[in-house]
Amino acid sequence: MKDDKQSDLPIGVFDSGVGGLTVLKAIQEALPNENLIYLGDTARLPYGTKSPVSIERYAIQAAAKLQEQGIKLLVVACNTASAVALDSLREAMAPLPVVGVVEPGATAAVAAHPGGRHLVLATEATARLGAYSRAITALDPQAVVREKACEMLVSLAEEGWSDGDIARRIVRRYLDEADGHDPDTIILGCTHFPLLKDTIQGVADAGVTIVDSASTAAEAVCDALIENSLMRDRDQPAQLRLLATDGATRFARVGGQFLGHDLSYKDVELVDL
Numbered sequence: 001m002k003d004d005k006q007s008d009l010p011i012g013v014f015d016s017g018v019g020g021l022t023v024l025k026a027i028q029e030a031l032p033n034e035n036l037i038y039l040g041d042t043a044r045l046p047y048g049t050k051s052p053v054s055i056e057r058y059a060i061q062a063a064a065k066l067q068e069q070g071i072k073l074l075v076v077a078c079n080t081a082s083a084v085a086l087d088s089l090r091e092a093m094a095p096l097p098v099v100g101v102v103e104p105g106a107t108a109a110v111a112a113h114p115g116g117r118h119l120v121l122a123t124e125a126t127a128r129l130g131a132y133s134r135a136i137t138a139l140d141p142q143a144v145v146r147e148k149a150c151e152m153l154v155s156l157a158e159e160g161w162s163d164g165d166i167a168r169r170i171v172r173r174y175l176d177e178a179d180g181h182d183p184d185t186i187i188l189g190c191t192h193f194p195l196l197k198d199t200i201q202g203v204a205d206a207g208v209t210i211v212d213s214a215s216t217a218a219e220a221v222c223d224a225l226i227e228n229s230l231m232r233d234r235d236q237p238a239q240l241r242l243l244a245t246d247g248a249t250r251f252a253r254v255g256g257q258f259l260g261h262d263l264s265y266k267d268v269e270l271v272d273l
């Protein structure tokens, strides 16, 4: 059993921007006792169009910043950073436990449709690397996976245009481009896409299951805390700190949509990596 001091440390959650707040929210709901510290690397967003070398460097710097604050576990809430840099992050942060979002997403998809046909909507970098395809077929060799880069959906979510005619037409175009795959599940393989879930569900064929990795990622965090005897078991209310590398006002405005409640720029601490 680890001491109270260590289990009192926050869980560090990192994303390229505000999108990872969807994962933070799922962790808050699943583990309301846990202290949390979130870092959005808003100065360098988006990661999804960058090279693997840059993404890995950014991810390691962001994780080191969180480690410097004192954390007991790191959650890589960014699909792109999870796809590109999870192994390097685990090595760089050892012995700190590190949880990514690709494996939980793959687990949720396979549970939804064993032996199914899966369409992963993701950023360019995630889709190019095929991390979801590997994770899904490792769990379920019968599964058929296609990955589709949908960069425009990141901008729609950032702009707050996640529903309405424009969003529907853009989603329709991406799904048409993946025509012929005929998926059983559509996996939201990017932190921003849960905001577009209803739009994607409305455009997709009836019967397609939309898989969001946020809640399965929260379950993976819960398992990692239990495995490492790090669960916080205190009566004092949990604390949340929000850090960003740029644009506290924009972080608060867009981040509020992801968290589902208003944020002020005063809630956001600016940091340099």
Ligand code: DGL
Pocket: 015, 016, 017, 019, 020, 045, 046, 047, 048, 049, 077, 078, 079, 080, 081, 123, 126, 154, 189, 190, 191, 192
């Ligand atoms: N956080 C990224 C992801 O989940 C999306 C935004 C970006 O490209 O940085 O893939």
